[in-house]
Amino acid sequence: MAAKRTGEKYYAIIEAAVKVIAENGYHNSQVSRIAREAGVADGTIYLYFKNKEDLLISLFRIKMGEFTAGARHELKDLKNPFIKLARLIHLHFNRLESDRNLALVVQIQLRQSENSIRKGIAAPLKLYFNIIEEIVVEGITSGAFRQDVNHKLARQMIFGTMDEVATSWVMSTHQYSLASQIEPVYYLLARALAQDGKIEPFSI
Amino acid sequence: MAAKRTGEKYYAIIEAAVKVIAENGYHNSQVSRIAREAGVADGTIYLYFKNKEDLLISLFRIKMGEFTAGARHELKDLKNPFIKLARLIHLHFNRLESDRNLALVVQIQLRQSENSIRKGIAAPLKLYFNIIEEIVVEGITSGAFRQDVNHKLARQMIFGTMDEVATSWVMSTHQYSLASQIEPVYYLLARALAQDGKIEPFSI
Amino acid sequence: MAAKRTGEKYYAIIEAAVKVIAENGYHNSQVSRIAREAGVADGTIYLYFKNKEDLLISLFRIKMGEFTAGARHELKDLKNPFIKLARLIHLHFNRLESDRNLALVVQIQLRQSENSIRKGIAAPLKLYFNIIEEIVVEGITSGAFRQDVNHKLARQMIFGTMDEVATSWVMSTHQYSLASQIEPVYYLLARALAQDGKIEPFSI
Amino acid sequence: MAAKRTGEKYYAIIEAAVKVIAENGYHNSQVSRIAREAGVADGTIYLYFKNKEDLLISLFRIKMGEFTAGARHELKDLKNPFIKLARLIHLHFNRLESDRNLALVVQIQLRQSENSIRKGIAAPLKLYFNIIEEIVVEGITSGAFRQDVNHKLARQMIFGTMDEVATSWVMSTHQYSLASQIEPVYYLLARALAQDGKIEPFSI
DNA sequence: GATGAATGAGTCTTCATTCAT
DNA sequence: CATGAATGAAGACTCATTCAT
Known part of the structure; x- marks a missing residue:
């Protein structure tokens, strides 16, 4: 009865869901189609997930969790908040560009209206927000960023800027690379935050 | 057969839809509930809108159109791009704060996955984007903003920043006022864009 | 309240119904479409007909009545039952061929399942059946047809033969003329009925 | 997704549909009523049939297919076209008389106006028409039937005669037996076709 | 008489979920 | 553990009919 949260099929279903939802949108992704894509029976989905909504939330949790953990690890040893900011943008954009399906799901399909889904993804999103805020706080504390900046x-x-740039890119026909936006986005954001206009040159 | 796009009931249905969708989300807002809220019969909805989706798109078009027209009018005579930016943020936040239901629909419920809906709202959204870009271009041209800023x-x-701030506010319990964010958001954005850090003090 | 059964619009609606039903089938012929075709308002239909079903039945009654009256008149003075039979087939096929829409409605669209409709058209159909049976009875009485023929x-x-031939023609692409079938159908039926194989040569 | 076309429930639904449609007519036979009669859930119908229309067409195909196959088998070894004709009428009328519901559906309810339904039943009906025409051709070739008879x-x-007789019987209150009409119908049709009036006495 | 805007009952179909095997 | 056939609740939409003008 209790959903298993591990196993080979667990991940197969997650990956199938990302693919099917990316291609068809959440409301047009039948559980049976995800099951077929994953190579399991419909009922098997319910051995691993409580329901369809739980599958979507779990998907986000897994993917976001992986990303957040990786980001935290990568940023840990960087000393300068400007460089951390640059690296963050780099990680964010590269992650989405390297997995177009995931980008579609996270940027578009996940923006669902169901309150329960939004509540379910709030926690893992919060962890990512924390990483961003920590960079900001560190910048303020170290004097690199302006003292009057509100960290929230x-x-x-x-986040809003990266998100909007990513959404524009996902919805475009990908004529340009998302990676090409890393540096200009960095300069915009860095200038907004820098103390007395003194920013570090872009470096990841 | 052709949907009537005017009349007292047309607007009554639009307003009812805003209310019901704000409260329940698009996918959980039955046409019959919207009809009841508007004080008309279910079938009447279909005299004014092709289908449920058309109602959502029309709603956005109307509301966004009103806002865009008003914004363009208000910005027209302002001379300084910094002041225009401040006024834009002011208009954006005030509009959402003055109509919590509209804010809910636009910030949350409308972020649907259906391609057709996204296509339907693309045009009116584009008009708003144009207004923003015009301010940026004017700023660059006049030398107020940095020359190397990419206007898109x-x-x-x-937009991403205003959107994220608004979304956070909508999803919060409104302990704070959205209007209170106008000035700090202005300073963040103005610094990101300003030539040599020379920004105008906040003034709407 | 009581439906008017005369007037210019009455016939305009009947003709419009024949056209619309021929083109779309009974169940796909909305009252509003018939009204538009007739150049009247939807509600006007209900000043002349009790409801949609009454319109269909009236249509059949009018058209069948005209035909039956004409046929009875044309057959009245013919002396020979063989010639009457030939003339009947001639009238039946010519009527349908001269008005393709009417043929479509009578041969195809009218074969509806609603019991009430079948009951409504039973009486005028019976009048036509009577004409046919009278020819048969006259043939038997005069010794032209076999004595052991059951007139029903x-x-x-x-009727079954004429009906099937007409239906085949209506559903075909009209590569051939229905009139061309009059003579061969006559010979088939005449031989089935003739006393000792002695039939009259075809003559209308 | 693909409709299953076999299994116990497939036939249970077909039989239930025959019963419900016979009693209420196609347009007044809700899918839910057919499901209840068949003892399955509404949704189960859609595991076996694409939609309601497909159910009606399948029903006709199955029943007509069974009948045509049986008729072809029974007629195979008969040598004389007159006897084949007699046997055909016998099979046709007995089939309908032995299953009043089927008769109602085939003679009355199926005469629908929807083009798609007519197209769907055209093929199996054609197979039956072929059997009839083969008898005619054989009669002409063997010299039993007149040489100038057009076989179509x-x-x-x-077919038109059998159909009309059957329809009359179905719509009557069954005061008489349809079987009683086999012999007189045979004599009428045989005389219409016979060379020089020489027909075989009725024998099945 | 005529209009046509408004009504609201009625139904097919989908698809998340269950459970006997 | 896994299956997949079966379930049945839920809802958008149509259109014959009415009635205030």
């Missing part, structure tokens, strides 16, 4: 607001600007 | 990217930062 | 059965053969 | 027309007479 700065986080909203950083 | 700047627009994405401005 | 003979009528069923005559 | 003869088929239309044979």
Whole structure:
């Protein structure tokens, strides 16, 4: 009865869901289609997930969790908040560009209206927000960023900007690379935050 | 057969839809509930809208159209791009704060996955994006903003930031006012864009 | 409240119904479409007909009544039952061929399942059946047709054959003329009925 | 997704549909009522049939297919075209008389106006028409039937007559037996076709 | 008489979920 | 553990009919 949260099939279903939802959208992704893509029976999905919604939330949790853990690890040893900011943008954009399906799901399909889904993804998203805010706080504390910057607001600007750039890219026909936006986005954000306009040159 | 696009009931249905969708989300807003809220029969909806999706798109078009027209009018006579930016943020946040239901629908419920809906709202959204980009271009041309700013990217930062701040506010319990964010958001964005860090003090 | 059964619009609606039903089938012919075709308002239909079903039945009654009256008149003065039979087939096929829409409605669209409709068209159809049976009875009485012919059965053969030939023609692409079938159908039916194989040569 | 076309429930649904449609007519037979009659859930219908229309067409195909196969088998070894004709009428009328519901559906309810349904039943009906025409051709070739008989027309007479007799019987209150009409119908049709009036006495 | 905007009952179909095997 | 046939609740949409003007 209790959903198993591990095993080979667990991940097969997650990957199948990313693919099917990316291609068809959440509301047009039948459980049976995800099951077929994963090579399991419909009922098997329910051995691993409580319901369809739980599958979507788990998917986000897994993918976001992996990303957040990786990001935290990569940023850990960087000393300068500007470089951390650059690296963050780099990680964010590269992650989405390297997996177009995941990008579609996270940027588009996940923006669902169901309150329960939004609640379910709030926690893993919060962890990512924390990483961003920590960079901001560190920047302020170290004197690299302006003292009057509100760190929550700065986080909203950083995330909102990356998010909008990524959404534009996902919805475009990909004529340009998302990676090409890393440096210009960095300069925009860095200038918004820098103390007395003194920013570090872009470096990841 | 052709849907009537005017009349007292047309607007009554639009308003009812905003209310019901804000409260329940698009996929959980039955046509019959919207009809009841509007005080008309179910079938009447279909005299004014082709289908449920058309209702959502029309709603966005109407509301966004009103806002865009108003914004363009208000910005027209302002001379300084910094002041225009401040006024834009002011208009954006005030519009959402003055109509919590509309904010819910636009910030949350409308972020649907259906391609057809996204296509339907693309055009009116584009008109708003144009207004933002025009401010950026004017700023660059006049020398107020940095010459190396990419105006599309700047627009994405401005919109993305306002959008994320608004979404956070909508999803919070409104302990704070969205209007209170106008000035700090202005300073963040203005610094990101300003030539040599020379920004205008906040003024709407 | 009581439906008017005369007037210019009455016939305009009947003709519009024949056209629309011929083109779309009964169940796909909305009252509003018939009204538009007739150049009247939807509600006007209900000043002349009790409901949609009454319109269909009236249509059949009018058209069948005209035909039956004409046929009875044309057959009245013919002396020979063989010639009457030939003339009947001639009238039946010519009527349908001269008005393709009417043929479509009578041969195809009218074969509806609603019991009430079948009951409504039973009476005018019966009048036509009577004409056919009278020819048969006259043939038997005069010694032209076999004495052991059951007149109801003979009528069923005559009508059934004409009906099937007409239906085949209506459903075909009209590569051939229905009139061309008059003579061969006559010979088939005449031989089935003739006393000692002595039939009259075809003559209308 | 693909409809299963076999299994116990497949036939249970077919039989239930025959019963419900016979009693209520196609347009007044809700899918849910057919499901209840068959003892399955509404949704189960859609595991076996693409939609309601497909159910009606399948029903006809199955029943007509069974009948045509049986008729072809029974007629195979009969040597004389007159006897084949007699046997055909016998099979046709007995089949309908032995299953009043089937008769109602085939003679009345199936005469629908929907083009798609007519197209769907055209093929199995054609197979039956072929059997009739083969008898006619054999009769002409063997010299038993007149040389100037058009075989398509003869088929239309044979089918049209049987059909009209059956329809009359179905719509009557069954005061008489359809079987009682086999012999007189045979004599009518045989005389219409016979060379020089020489027919075989009725024998099945 | 005529209009046509408004009504609201009625139904097919989908698909997440269950459970006997 | 795994299956997949079966379930049945839920809802968008149509269109014949009415009635205030």
